[in-house]
Amino acid sequence: xxxxxxxxxxxxxxxxxxxxxxxxxxxxxxxxxxxxxxxxxxxxxxxxxxxxxxxxxxxxxxxxxxxxxxxxxxxxxxxxxxxxxxxxxxxxxxxxxxxxxxxxxxxxxxxxxxxxxxxxxxxxxxxxxxxxxxxxxxxxxxxxxxxxxxxxxxxxxxxxxxxxxxxxxxxxxxxxxxxxxxxxxxxxxxxxxxxxxxxxxxxxxxxxxxxxxxxxxxxxxxxxxxxxxxxxxxxxxxxxxxxxxxxxxxxxxxxxxxxxxxxxxxxxxxxxxxxxxxxxxxxxxxxxxxxxxxxxxxxxxxxxxxxxxxxxxxxxxxxxxxxxxxxxxxxxxxxxxxxxxxxxxxxxxxxxxxxxxxxxxxxxxxxxxxxxxxxxxxxxxxxxxxxxxxxxxxxxxxxxxxxxxxxxxxxxxxxxxxxxxxxxxxxxxxxxxxxxxxxxxxxxxxxxxxxxxxxxxxxxxxxxxxxxxxxxxxxxxxxxxxxxxxxx
Amino acid sequence: xxxxxxxxxxxxxxxxxxxxxxxxxxxxxxxxxxxxxxxxxxxxxxxxxxxxxxxxxxxxxxxxxxxxxxxxxxxxxxxxxxxxxxxxxxxxxxxxxxxxxxxxxxxxxxxxxxxxxxxxxxxxxxxxxxxxxxxxxxxxxxxxxxxxxxxxxxxxxxxxxxxxxxxxxxxxxxxxxxxxxxxxxxxxxxxxxxxxxxxxxxxxxxxxxxxxxxxxxxxxxxxxxxxxxxxxxxxxxxxxxxxxxxxxxxxxxxxxxxxxxxxxxxxxxxxxxxxxxxxxxxxxxxxxxxxxxxxxxxxxxxxxxxxxxxxxxxxxxxxxxxxxxxxxxxxxxxxxxxxxxxxxxxxxxxxxxxxxxxxxxxxxxxxxxxxxxxxxxxxxxxxxxxxxxxxxxxxxxxxxxxxxxxxxxxxxxxxxxxxxxxxxxxxxxxxxxxxxxxxxxxxxxxxxxxxxxxxxxxxxxxxxxxxxxxxxxxxxxxxxxxxxxxxx
Numbered sequence: 001x002x003x004x005x006x007x008x009x010x011x012x013x014x015x016x017x018x019x020x021x022x023x024x025x026x027x028x029x030x031x032x033x034x035x036x037x038x039x040x041x042x043x044x045x046x047x048x049x050x051x052x053x054x055x056x057x058x059x060x061x062x063x064x065x066x067x068x069x070x071x072x073x074x075x076x077x078x079x080x081x082x083x084x085x086x087x088x089x090x091x092x093x094x095x096x097x098x099x100x101x102x103x104x105x106x107x108x109x110x111x112x113x114x115x116x117x118x119x120x121x122x123x124x125x126x127x128x129x130x131x132x133x134x135x136x137x138x139x140x141x142x143x144x145x146x147x148x149x150x151x152x153x154x155x156x157x158x159x160x161x162x163x164x165x166x167x168x169x170x171x172x173x174x175x176x177x178x179x180x181x182x183x184x185x186x187x188x189x190x191x192x193x194x195x196x197x198x199x200x201x202x203x204x205x206x207x208x209x210x211x212x213x214x215x216x217x218x219x220x221x222x223x224x225x226x227x228x229x230x231x232x233x234x235x236x237x238x239x240x241x242x243x244x245x246x247x248x249x250x251x252x253x254x255x256x257x258x259x260x261x262x263x264x265x266x267x268x269x270x271x272x273x274x275x276x277x278x279x280x281x282x283x284x285x286x287x288x289x290x291x292x293x294x295x296x297x298x299x300x301x302x303x304x305x306x307x308x309x310x311x312x313x314x315x316x317x318x319x320x321x322x323x324x325x326x327x328x329x330x331x332x333x334x335x336x337x338x339x340x341x342x343x344x345x346x347x348x349x350x351x352x353x354x355x356x357x358x359x360x361x362x363x364x365x366x367x368x369x370x371x372x373x374x375x376x377x378x379x380x381x382x383x384x385x386x387x388x389x390x391x392x393x394x395x396x397x398x399x400x401x402x403x404x405x406x407x408x409x410x411x412x413x414x415x416x417x418x419x420x421x422x423x424x425x426x427x428x429x430x431x432x433x434x435x436x437x438x439x440x441x442x443x444x445x446x447x448x449x450x451x452x453x454x455x456x457x458x459x460x461x462x463x464x465x466x467x468x469x470x471x472x473x474x475x476x477x478x479x480x481x482x483x484x485x486x487x488x
Numbered sequence: 489x490x491x492x493x494x495x496x497x498x499x500x501x502x503x504x505x506x507x508x509x510x511x512x513x514x515x516x517x518x519x520x521x522x523x524x525x526x527x528x529x530x531x532x533x534x535x536x537x538x539x540x541x542x543x544x545x546x547x548x549x550x551x552x553x554x555x556x557x558x559x560x561x562x563x564x565x566x567x568x569x570x571x572x573x574x575x576x577x578x579x580x581x582x583x584x585x586x587x588x589x590x591x592x593x594x595x596x597x598x599x600x601x602x603x604x605x606x607x608x609x610x611x612x613x614x615x616x617x618x619x620x621x622x623x624x625x626x627x628x629x630x631x632x633x634x635x636x637x638x639x640x641x642x643x644x645x646x647x648x649x650x651x652x653x654x655x656x657x658x659x660x661x662x663x664x665x666x667x668x669x670x671x672x673x674x675x676x677x678x679x680x681x682x683x684x685x686x687x688x689x690x691x692x693x694x695x696x697x698x699x700x701x702x703x704x705x706x707x708x709x710x711x712x713x714x715x716x717x718x719x720x721x722x723x724x725x726x727x728x729x730x731x732x733x734x735x736x737x738x739x740x741x742x743x744x745x746x747x748x749x750x751x752x753x754x755x756x757x758x759x760x761x762x763x764x765x766x767x768x769x770x771x772x773x774x775x776x777x778x779x780x781x782x783x784x785x786x787x788x789x790x791x792x793x794x795x796x797x798x799x800x801x802x803x804x805x806x807x808x809x810x811x812x813x814x815x816x817x818x819x820x821x822x823x824x825x826x827x828x829x830x831x832x833x834x835x836x837x838x839x840x841x842x843x844x845x846x847x848x849x850x851x852x853x854x855x856x857x858x859x860x861x862x863x864x865x866x867x868x869x870x871x872x873x874x875x876x877x878x879x880x881x882x883x884x885x886x887x888x889x890x891x892x893x894x895x896x897x898x899x900x901x902x903x904x905x906x907x908x909x910x911x912x913x914x915x916x917x918x919x920x921x922x923x924x925x926x927x928x929x930x931x932x933x934x935x936x937x938x939x940x941x942x943x944x945x946x947x948x949x950x951x952x953x954x955x956x957x958x959x960x961x962x963x964x965x966x967x968x969x970x971x972x973x974x975x976x
Binding site for chain 1: 542545546549550555558560561563564588799802805806808811812820846
């Protein structure tokens, strides 16, 4: 594949000078339209050592508006506290911005494979995760431009010698040069397996400076333009047909299987809560010592008792070991990103601590679906995105528990009325709660689908019978304790 | 001082049980009013080892709404990449939230003094910096509650023995116990020197669990309430008299001393730019190797050529080594913090890189002053705050250059007109530019005062004669190069 681009392409000084002003003007205009349309760009600069990646990026930042561009080198080694993708999420360009990534999610597969540290299975899994990840970003309005600068073996040798003359070559350059063929082999695998429609690779012959710089600029311009054009075309066909599973009314839902008659006596409750809180209190410290983070997700009907259940969990934990994150309307920095971004930034840190989400990323397939805040295409894609997100957590060693607190509509009504009459509970009930209640059936459909599609083997749901608050709290505590005991 | 609180205070179980419901209810109500009024709380938990700091915090988080509380332990050692206060800025509770800090800006002075690593001068400087810092946060709407849990020597011994029985004592506990008197001595110095009116210390006898927990809860409640009360009282006397230096019209300003006739020929410009860019290009890498970060601040009249000057600087630098931050309207996460927060979060990281601010924290004393966005009390306080901020940068080893690009009103008019007629410059001129121009005299007063009051020896201003763009760009480049050469 790489051989085929070795055509000796060059660009003359005159041609470069002549063509440049137009390219720069067009790039500036494209950048400004990008901002207007709230699209973002991730520009991935990959390729051979000594191929001039730094120079190309320097040139591009010169041509673009520097206020809208952030360059990331991902220099520092990862602490390992968070799933590997966290560092890229933290560097994600917000809508309207351009992020230039030196090194990226391609670095680890490349290095680990060349040095023979990963098995084929891990390598392939990493690549298909990348395809999924890039696709997800593209769907969300990111333009991904991936450039691979290619040098033939002879050219690379020449380039490293030149670096050497300038005192800029390192031992690693020569070491890698000796592994040229191995690098080519792995590069081909990577490029061919991740050369997807939404985020294609561009192989650029890198020997001639002017050719590579002008070509990279042109590729960036073209990528932005074609996305803008697609956007215009798309707005006319917005209502694409998407297949959605809507169960027939009356069909049995997973929630029907929850036995809402479960309850505990005051005595049983008191004994159990002491038992599990004592265990949790120690387990939380053990998890910290062993650097095993935990994520707890609480979903459930309004007034199902999420807050009370969370309180019984944190009562047992040292406050230095957890953080409670209530999910309400996103901030404007969050709105400028993919919807998963706000959860990535709240993952437990440092390693060994716990984040408790009071409502979560499942809002995407619950409230955003039912209220129509997200178009069908967006929320129906979310099941896969969420499964992948949770898979990344669990694969990284994070202990994940997801709770859905289920109550009957009658119980909810009772609790709403109580909230309205008891003074210090009054602040807990709003008009919105009543509105949500009227959409019970729509929510039930959405909940049912969520539990089925995101109840994966690796991240199962715990359905909590919550008509009896005591029973619910113990079920939650017990599940958390058991999951920690299993994991530690 | 500490001896005097050793009164053997206790709280009986009955009294605790009886008083608690009211305290909890009041705390919840206060927390909710806090949110409404957009005030924040920093609760600093300090004091003797084994005094029960963790337990108190655990209790408080139980009593408050956990969604509005974040607890920080500052466990990890500081990387040293950023000025020491950066970690506290990153943990700052936004408006409406409560941040509980275990360990805080008091930890370093305490430890370093007890172990004899700091001289008296450094210790005293650190303490007065703390007073200033806390005062600044209080002025901005933060309630600072500082609690020092005290144990007599005998009580501490008992407490450590108890920890030992539970398997929770460490060698450090006994080591520190042997240094009890030394700790007391330094604690007294710290408490007495930082016991300011806006952020007073509360010494709490810690031997009795119920007494210390209830007392800490009550102190927190009282602190919030008294601030809320003060807020109500204050709204009636908002127009407190604040002394502002306004020079007489026609008085000579520092800007008048800038020789706007300075210019360079095309030839001189070309030679100089090559010379300085070549040097800068290498210096930037040297700075990175030596981990010396740099901050460049660009201020100036509209159309003074800030963008062009910045471009000539970054042309010379590898894009992995700098970040350009354009300062426009704050995001809502930024609005929820002290105005300096958004700059703290953008300081150069990792160590050895450069952040270029296109407009900066000086907006506080320029646009916010002239347009009346900030009340007089706020912007007039800002000079000191800014000097302290810059002092922290420079003391940390950051190379700081501040440029003010000065042009004449006639030159500005010429450039505005050019921008309006030249197609590709059109986007650079807005109605706001014309409005700002009409306030030239007000801005001149504000600029003059800013340059005088913030032109400190440690962070001087460079006034750039910018009627000639070539001259201005070279002056900027040269200053940056020289400052790097001096520092490295």
